[in-house]
Amino acid sequence: MIKLKVNGVTRQHDGDPDMPLLWYLRDELDLKGAKFGCGMGLCGACTVHLNGKPVRSCSTPVSAAANAQVTTIEGLSTDGTHPVQVAWQELDVPQCGYCQAGQIMSACALLAKNPKPNDADIDTAMNGNLCRCGTYLRVRAAIHKAAELTASNATKPATKPAAKSASGAGANLLPRNGGKK
Numbered sequence: 001m002i003k004l005k006v007n008g009v010t011r012q013h014d015g016d017p018d019m020p021l022l023w024y025l026r027d028e029l030d031l032k033g034a035k036f037g038c039g040m041g042l043c044g045a046c047t048v049h050l051n052g053k054p055v056r057s058c059s060t061p062v063s064a065a066a067n068a069q070v071t072t073i074e075g076l077s078t079d080g081t082h083p084v085q086v087a088w089q090e091l092d093v094p095q096c097g098y099c100q101a102g103q104i105m106s107a108c109a110l111l112a113k114n115p116k117p118n119d120a121d122i123d124t125a126m127n128g129n130l131c132r133c134g135t136y137l138r139v140r141a142a143i144h145k146a147a148e149l150t151a152s153n154a155t156k157p158a159t160k161p162a163a164k165s166a167s168g169a170g171a172n173l174l175p176r177n178g179g180k181k
């Protein structure tokens with residue numbers, strides 16, 4: 001039996017310990033935010049946090065999360081007010097949306113360790129998150145915006161706009177640079 005915490009709730013898994021974490025989250029816990037893209041750790045659509053670090057849940061076995069904390073996009077906030085979600089909404093980042101939960105989870109992990117990243121920091125941290133719709137420039141701008149919001153929220157009460165759902169259809173992938181002009 002594997003015990004783990006998912007979005008703050010204690011869970012247990014009695015099945016195959018080699019089951020990909022993504023399968024467990026989506027099929028057993030009904031957390032559908034993380035998406036299946038490549039299944040090989042190459043696209044980032046399935047990104048979640050394992051003890052605060054971004055991991056590809058398609059290629060991470062549930063056993064790797066034993067006694068650990070897993071956070072999915074559903075666990076960022078209950079009302080879409082996480083600064084990264086707010087920034088994504090304000091800059092209208094998603095196109096089809098399929099990659100966006102993974103993009104947001106990688107962005108959150110970056111900002112947790114680097115509250116004011118520059119463009120190069122962002123491009124390096126987000127390099128493994130592919131977007132067939134080419135939203136890379138908006139992703140980068142939204143990360144800068146989220147950094148500003150986080151700094152601002154530290155000194156004044158947060159507003160509470162609703163966040164757009166980070167979901168959608170379509171899973172074809174282009175190289176990261178394919179979306180840049």
Ligand code: FES
Nearest residue numbers: 037038042044058
């Ligand atoms: S589905 Fe996990 S990295 Fe592509």
Ligand code: FES
Nearest residue numbers: 096097131132133
């Ligand atoms: S918005 Fe990224 S794949 Fe469509």
